[in-house]
Amino acid sequence: MLTVGAVAELTNVTIRTLHHYDEIGLVRPRHRTDAGYRLYDDRDLERLQTVLFYRELGFALEDISTLMSDPDFDRGRALREQRKHLEGESHRLERMIQAIDDAIDAHERGIPMDNETMFEVFGEEQRAYQREAEERWGDSGAWAQSRRRTADYTDQDWLELKAESEAIVTEIVEVFRSGEPADSTAAMDAVDAHRQQISRRFYDCSHEMQVGLGEMYVADPRFAATYEGLAVGLAAWARDAIVANARRAGVEVD
Amino acid sequence: MLTVGAVAELTNVTIRTLHHYDEIGLVRPRHRTDAGYRLYDDRDLERLQTVLFYRELGFALEDISTLMSDPDFDRGRALREQRKHLEGESHRLERMIQAIDDAIDAHERGIPMDNETMFEVFGEEQRAYQREAEERWGDSGAWAQSRRRTADYTDQDWLELKAESEAIVTEIVEVFRSGEPADSTAAMDAVDAHRQQISRRFYDCSHEMQVGLGEMYVADPRFAATYEGLAVGLAAWARDAIVANARRAGVEVD
DNA sequence: GATGCGGCCTCACGTCACGTGAGGGTCAAG
DNA sequence: CTTGACCCTCACGTGACGTGAGGCCGCATC
Missing domain, CATH: 1.10.490.50 (Antibiotic binding domain of TipA-like multidrug resistance regulators)
Structure with a gap:
């Protein structure tokens, strides 16, 4: 379970980006410490990885969201x-x-x-x-x-x-x-x-x-x-x- | 002397873009009608053309502004x-x-x-x-x-x-x-x-x-x-x- | 001369993917 | 018990415009 800073270093994105993805519900870490620290587990990291993959391809975050939530989405197109x-x-x-x-x-x-x-x-x-x-x-x-x-x-x-x-x-x-x-x-x-x-x-x-x-x-x-x-x-x-x-x-x- | 609409069609930019360039002082048409319509003359068009050229090269508008106003600017660099x-x-x-x-x-x-x-x-x-x-x-x-x-x-x-x-x-x-x-x-x-x-x-x-x-x-x-x-x-x-x-x-x- | 209609105007807020502090709590080390 | 690195939540800023709202202008038509 990694904190924002660790995840940021690992995946080469800024902390603010992680906050942003949390805000818009794209990558929500499923745990928090009592003090409210975000904690990313393996599944969170995987989701983030997938998001970053599509982002690299130039997809807009909203489209990535659609793409990942709707299983009938026409990915080919x-x-x-x-x-x-x-x-x-x-x-x-x-x-x-x-x-x-x-x-x-x-x-x-x-x-x-x-x-x-x-x-x-x-x-x-x-x-x-x-x-x-x-x-x-x-x-x-x-x-x-x-x-x-x-x-x-x-x-x-x-x-x-x-x-x-x-x-x-x-x-x-x-x-x-x-x-x-x-x-x-x-x-x-x-x-x-x-x-x-x-x-x-x-x-x-x-x-x-x-x-x-x-x-x-x-x-x-x-x-x-x-x-x-x-x-x-x-x-x-x-x-x-x-x-x-x-x-x-x-x-x-x- | 062309109005925004004509210039927009001619140079393939939107009217809003022309308004924007006027607002930030990048391309200011030097004439207006009594009713306040923007009128672009040849020199305005040339300046716009230069701006669009650098924009095509991916320069930020502010940099274009600097580049065009400062004659000592290091364009080569x-x-x-x-x-x-x-x-x-x-x-x-x-x-x-x-x-x-x-x-x-x-x-x-x-x-x-x-x-x-x-x-x-x-x-x-x-x-x-x-x-x-x-x-x-x-x-x-x-x-x-x-x-x-x-x-x-x-x-x-x-x-x-x-x-x-x-x-x-x-x-x-x-x-x-x-x-x-x-x-x-x-x-x-x-x-x-x-x-x-x-x-x-x-x-x-x-x-x-x-x-x-x-x-x-x-x-x-x-x-x-x-x-x-x-x-x-x-x-x-x-x-x-x-x-x-x-x-x-x-x-x-x- | 009223009415339309397309074009123009100025605010002014919205967009996208974050950046950038402000102000303040948390945690392990010395 | 303090220090400093790390974290939090607002909340406004950025760039290059997009997108209406509300209203004036000018020409043609009835």
Whole structure:
């Protein structure tokens, strides 16, 4: 028969947690000393062990309670659902780690830099692209808006932007890899995130303009190389997804 | 200039979250209508975007606040620390998924009591953890004996073994479900059948060795998952039954 | 111009799984 | 008989919101 302190040490939980489980009736030690000290016997410890097992699996305490009291409870379904939940969490975590790696990377390379960070972050290709873009769009349109809006972005802003962009691209690649067709909701949502990010960060990007970008991703070898380097067939698929997304938004595309 | 509802839809957060961020001063829309409606402009949206970025990385809102207000903040360290934290979480999640898979496995095979049971359980688990078992028991002991003895089992032998194991586990589960205490004759007989089968089929399993197995069923999450998947509390109960059975046979157990 | 209806506002309490004291009793050792 | 480690019960705090209640705003419709 162990007291709270001993049980706490044994099972690696805090005393308060034991008090809490007692309060909510999840693990009630069946004995007390005359002075009111909780005393846990073997069966109490077993119950606690089972509770901790399910807690480790991420179940809520109330669900554990249900699970342990109702013998007809559908454990299989609960376990499968919990598994799905955990898998989603795991994927999310991996993406987060990826994104944070990028942020660290950018941070380490970005901090000692001045306001030219933009070129470093986006790579050398951006510099060449800038001239072309000016020719294509003129200096009074979207590109100008983009330059105005980004003029006073700090280094930090650029780092964030890069990580953000990579997260979006990662998502697009994942949807592509999963075999979703270009006109699936997942695909359209993924490319629309791209469009929205451009709108927020650079210039107001309409669906028509994004379709133009999409065409460029396929036709322009620099972009094509970048996207095909991520996954074969990605550039064309992304363009199709952009078109489908535009159509979904009621935009006419030929 | 967007209202809360529009921003909520755009950025996929709830209105309440926007209210909350306003309350704690994390993202304060810089305009209001005469009626008091919140109005978010581009800069507000950018700030929100940055906040959501760090939130995605798992930062606490207060830390995000610090991070965004203090230009001398050591972002690199924060990012690295967060990375470490996420990696630990990721590992934990993977272990959880593994354990839940075992639990699902056991559940599916245990509840309908159909085809595979002990065969798969022992077969696969033993294969998967063979190295660990060898380390634990050495290659000249029980484990090696088990391998030698099962090396030339025919398919027919395995089928018999499987049926035998199923019957034994079914019996154990039934006794457990009937509410018999672990030191009842029924419980002790059921687990002794288990011991005798191991002795016949795998290696000479003394009471002491079975007690070791019992401890492992409770302590090792992989085994615990398997048994808890069959019935909540089964692992600990089985261990106690094994101990009681050993005592009945005159073996001293501490 | 009254009426609806969807969207917005501000309190303000609820949630989950405990953390963190305050104030005080208990118990074995010195 | 005191000391210090351990235990008890309140009871409020935490983080990141969820969830109404009660009421104003603005536009369309009858």
